Amino acid sequence: MNRNLEILISDLRVIAQLRRVAAVLNWDQETYMPPKGAEARADQISLIMSMSHARFTGPEFRRSLAELVDLPSGKVLDGGLPPHQVRMLETTWWDWRRANALPVEFVGELVRLTSEAQNVWEQARHTSDFNLLAPYLEKIISMKREEADYLGYEDQPYDALLENYEPGMTTRELTALFESLRTPLVNLVERIRDTDTPDHREILAGDYDESDQWKFGMDVLYDMGYDLTRGRQDRSAHPFTTDFHPSDVRITTYLDRHDITQGIFSTIHEGGHALYQQALNDQYFGTPLCEPISLGIHESQSRLWENYVGHSRPFWTCYYPRLQERFTDQLGKVTLDEFYSAINMVTPSLIRVEADEVTYNLHIMLRFELEQAFINDHAAVNDLPALWNEGMEKYLGITPENDADGILQDIHWSMGGIGYFPTYILGNLYGRQFYEAANNQIDDLEDRIARGDLKTLREWLRENIHQVGRARTADELVQDVTGSPLSAEPFIDYLQAKYGELYTI
């Protein structure tokens, strides 16, 4: 490898290590930190993150990068480099340009603002008082518009924010995609509602011992191929996946004594994320080649496992008897069909994170619309609760009784996470396309799943998706793996087939 590239990679590694150190601090904060340690911890995280940012945007890194890439254009200087190194440099430059676009004081101010706003959000949600949050949201929106201007965009400001999470994606492309999804989804939800099927989730009601829930989840993780010598599961208020290196990728889960589905599906969901991180090629650690492609691609892995495997009949053909064995009192008399149908109930509801796999997407579309409204079209913050409620009525036919169950339900905007929500739908779409490719390429995939052989799928994902890192863009990956560009069709077909059968419509 040439000397300049070596220097650059070694710089990148230090920057990446600092970020991972902050991730350890954050993991501890969410799992084991005593409550009064919070203030000192915030200082530590902010110190480490600012050091990482300073290195990435500092003169030394600029010099290293300038030896290899034409800084104004991003063109790689050495035409003889192998393609993966060219891509590595292009992607590094892309990240670097965006990190440099934001003035340090701007970043600092946004961090302070959103950190305060998150506390205010908790209070606002608790008291269902949007007015508390409104002035903060107003400032955040205004700063995010400023951010979009700093970052630059061709078509509309929202594009720039979207790319924080989904490089290469545009508002226009997303709008078209969501358009194609909207009507079939709304129709499907209506047809399901018209069947007047009673809520049969109550057959799962019961008191489920948490340590037995834990063990069941660990068994599934093991079968999925989650390597516990290079990872671990803990509990936290909100489940998440974090990685310190491909050799240390951790997940958390949330268990509810009275709702067994919470723990199972959060474990499988985070397990899907974790398999991706564990399989990244650590030989390239620190560089984009050892990074996930985008949030949408990441979410495709969690959704694929949570929904296309974890909510499928083949999966429960194998695992339901095991679950029943652990919870004879609660599930002994519930048949596989009843269980399968209960975990796949479709019901319009107010809270996104509790939504089923059909209505979930409508929750996201609403947020996508609102984000465009306040970023691109300067919608007034005070109008947002009403816009929210109208959207809920339009998409789901229900209206929240208060803002706590409406516009105040998500922390994302208070964190400055604008442009984040659409990646959840993207995850569903990418995930479905990937799942079908796997199903085409693996002999008897669903029979295997029904036998508890989850590792064949995992291995396929590792080879085709996980280990690729940012050597490919999301577009390229979908094309490589599925032979087609991103499309909502496979997802729609899947939902129509699955729920057509379940609701006999």
Added chain:
Amino acid sequence: MNRNLEILISDLRVIAQLRRVAAVLNWDQETYMPPKGAEARADQISLIMSMSHARFTGPEFRRSLAELVDLPSGKVLDGGLPPHQVRMLETTWWDWRRANALPVEFVGELVRLTSEAQNVWEQARHTSDFNLLAPYLEKIISMKREEADYLGYEDQPYDALLENYEPGMTTRELTALFESLRTPLVNLVERIRDTDTPDHREILAGDYDESDQWKFGMDVLYDMGYDLTRGRQDRSAHPFTTDFHPSDVRITTYLDRHDITQGIFSTIHEGGHALYQQALNDQYFGTPLCEPISLGIHESQSRLWENYVGHSRPFWTCYYPRLQERFTDQLGKVTLDEFYSAINMVTPSLIRVEADEVTYNLHIMLRFELEQAFINDHAAVNDLPALWNEGMEKYLGITPENDADGILQDIHWSMGGIGYFPTYILGNLYGRQFYEAANNQIDDLEDRIARGDLKTLREWLRENIHQVGRARTADELVQDVTGSPLSAEPFIDYLQAKYGELYTI
């Protein structure tokens, strides 16, 4: 406060925060890290520690310090500063001078060498093969001699190393102290041995449920005043205390199903350390005023609680019934006197960490002699096992059958921790003097302990010792608190009285 002082303190805070970040990484490594995360973790810790070192020894810090202190002499420039700020600057300068005395390459080489040596030590101990470790030990000793030369000393090289752990202490002073301790101890051990008392620890044999052991330990910690909103206990292979800020001070314990004393005393010991750290004045965080004075003073706090409280009759008068209640099957028929006598058995034994409070000191004296022999007198590494065995015979009348139970038992030297061992005896001596001062100053201290009132003692320690930080030296603190200089006499008197009664000699 003057502007220069503000800048210096802000520099010190960043350096301190980096060290605490490394402490979080290390805590995780010892408690929850999956095994294969070790390599990436070592890289993270070394990155953060080298950043902290680079800042402390870098040109910016030098400039800040030079505004306040005459760098060659350490004299504080502004005569009008209040005494605690003067002391803060003097102590900062003292640390800075020592950190700067070591060339960066030297530090790096020593870190690499000792990190390798620790792995070799594990293997050497496992196979009881001193020859494996010898070449590493040889290099470590030679580098530590070099380190002493870099650091400088007035009398002998070992002084410089001692001050890594016990600022202000000299080999000469320690030698005199240990001289005064040696004969009374050896005599006491001999007189105890002559009583031919059978080993009555076996009455404690049994299978003790670990979660009940845990709960008992947590109850004691609570009574000691360990604040669990600013700390937590976990399990690890070797118990330790670590602090990330006075608001987040954590301990670990080690539980053994078949030996209940392990968990109890390691919990109380680490609890003693933790009370010190939690009570440091966080208004001065980052500066020496929010740091413990020395390892010896730190150990005085753990020993005071572990031995002078935790191994005392008043303590068990209160806690033994509670312990019996938890372990009726195992302890129901063991009387308080039998229990008290079993946990205070004195028996010469091979392993330091398993030694009782009398013979323990003799283990340390042996190490202190050997350290002087190889640092000051250039004793050959190959002669060390024989010197060890001779020393064991001289002090304890027993000889290890192999080096694993002899010279290979401790990790300290492989870590470069030469000069560390004496602080364990210092802890016993300081601790005894402090305990007696507390006993003089607190009405009915031991009656209080016998009622489970441990917080009065804790409060006294907080006020008189913990919150002082490095505003006082160890010498000054002992004088302030006890009215006398450091002396072995109170400790000897205590042992003679306690064991005279226990063994009726």
